[in-house]
Amino acid sequence: MPSHQAIDAILQQATDSAAVPGVVALAASREGLLYEGAFGKRSLPDGAPMTLDTVFWIASMTKAVTSVAALQLVERGKLALDAPLAELLPYLGEAQVLDGFAADGTPMLRPARTKITLRHLLTHTAGFTNDIWNADAGRYMQQAGVPRSSSGLKIALRMPLVTDPGTRWDYSIATDWVGQAIEAASGLPIDVYFAEHLFGPLGMVDSGFMTTEEQRSRQTLRHQRAADGTLTAIPLETRPRPEFFAGGGGLHSTGPDYLTFVRMLLGGGTLDGAQVLRPETVALMGQNQIGELTAGVMQTARPDLSNDVDFFPGMTQRWGLGFLINTEASATGRRAGSLAWAGLGNTYYWIDSTAGVTGLIMMQILPFADHEAVDLYRRFETAVYGLLAAG
Numbered sequence: 001m002p003s004h005q006a007i008d009a010i011l012q013q014a015t016d017s018a019a020v021p022g023v024v025a026l027a028a029s030r031e032g033l034l035y036e037g038a039f040g041k042r043s044l045p046d047g048a049p050m051t052l053d054t055v056f057w058i059a060s061m062t063k064a065v066t067s068v069a070a071l072q073l074v075e076r077g078k079l080a081l082d083a084p085l086a087e088l089l090p091y092l093g094e095a096q097v098l099d100g101f102a103a104d105g106t107p108m109l110r111p112a113r114t115k116i117t118l119r120h121l122l123t124h125t126a127g128f129t130n131d132i133w134n135a136d137a138g139r140y141m142q143q144a145g146v147p148r149s150s151s152g153l154k155i156a157l158r159m160p161l162v163t164d165p166g167t168r169w170d171y172s173i174a175t176d177w178v179g180q181a182i183e184a185a186s187g188l189p190i191d192v193y194f195a196e197h198l199f200g201p202l203g204m205v206d207s208g209f210m211t212t213e214e215q216r217s218r219q220t221l222r223h224q225r226a227a228d229g230t231l232t233a234i235p236l237e238t239r240p241r242p243e244f245f246a247g248g249g250g251l252h253s254t255g256p257d258y259l260t261f262v263r264m265l266l267g268g269g270t271l272d273g274a275q276v277l278r279p280e281t282v283a284l285m286g287q288n289q290i291g292e293l294t295a296g297v298m299q300t301a302r303p304d305l306s307n308d309v310d311f312f313p314g315m316t317q318r319w320g321l322g323f324l325i326n327t328e329a330s331a332t333g334r335r336a337g338s339l340a341w342a343g344l345g346n347t348y349y350w351i352d353s354t355a356g357v358t359g360l361i362m363m364q365i366l367p368f369a370d371h372e373a374v375d376l377y378r379r380f381e382t383a384v385y386g387l388l389a390a391g
Contacts, residue, residue, distance in 0.1 A: 015040030022050035027359035043221040059343030066247035067322025084115035127161030128172035152242020179247020288318040306368035333385025346373040
């Protein structure tokens with residue numbers, strides 16, 4: 001049976017061999033911590049050692065946090081899952097569907113046939129997409145002069161739809177719009193809302209959209225994987241406060257902080273006496289919300305930023321209110337109906353309510369779905385289930 005030392009060896013070997021520059025990994029049951037470890041370096045070739053309190057850009061792991069915040073407002077009657085959001089966010093009533101391009105390259109747009117709701121946004125069925133996995137979106141952005149949402153400019157949100165709401169799952173900028181809905185419904189900037197209603201109550205002291213000088217001293221660099229497999233560190237940028245904070249991908253956090261968040265979800269919305277969601281709301285988040293639509297498979301249009309994505313080849317995958325759902329048990333030990341997602345820099349988590357275990361593994365490598373990172377994720381997860389079985 002795998003032991004703590006065996007997991008240490010798996011992670012140590014990956015960094016010693018330079019398969020990944022550095023890694024932080026943690027896992028917990030409902031009773032408490034199962035494993036924690038940090039190996040390798042924060043940056044290649046000679047950066048500081050990776051530590052548990054290393055700060056990561058968690059990118060789309062932000063989406064789960066934003067989804068929880070939105071559902072808090074649903075519980076309080078300030079947002080509704082199935083009401084059109086156009087009254088709160090007028091652009092969502094104006095967004096048109098991109099039906100291709102004319103011979104001269106002009107985008108062809110038509111009105112959407114359905115009104116966008118919060119449920120659409122939370123399930124990536126609103127019709128929005130992302131240029132990393134949709135070439136037409138990239139072409140539109142280039143022609144219309146629309147920047148990526150990572151620019152922090154609000155104009156980046158004013159993208160057309162690529163399908164009518166409710167008709168297809170497309171991984172997208174939709175959760176950025178959920179962030180805008182949170183601000184409009186609560187009257188608070190999203191960073192303040194998160195601090196007051198999530199990070200504060202849960203004691204997540206190192207999570208936020210803007211890093212302090214002290215946190216930057218603990219931050220790991222992103223690394224770009226070249227075609228030959230080599231890794232090169234990308235210098236850390238210090239950016240000014242953006243026009244909007246991206247609810248879909250703007251957070252920084254640490255392994256222990258994010259483990260606190262997923263442990264709260266594993267606990268049905270409560271951790272260490274702090275309740276941030278009702279148990280029935282957490283249960284709803286974990287139920288299939290897209291019917292017979294399929295989720296989770298994404299073909300890259302930007303190989304520099306992402307490889308093709310399909311974490312469960314051949315398996316039907318669904319989406320809840322913020323999470324990917326595997327409909328069958330996986331080879332790692334993960335039970336059917338578990339929840340998961342990830343961040344562009346190769347940070348990953350899963351929540352298995354049936355087995356009563358949650359875990360995460362964090363690296364900083366581009367492109368996403370890096371083969372070495374995904375392989376390490378799977379080996380770590382498999383070892384955690386072995387640890388769980390060993391008692």
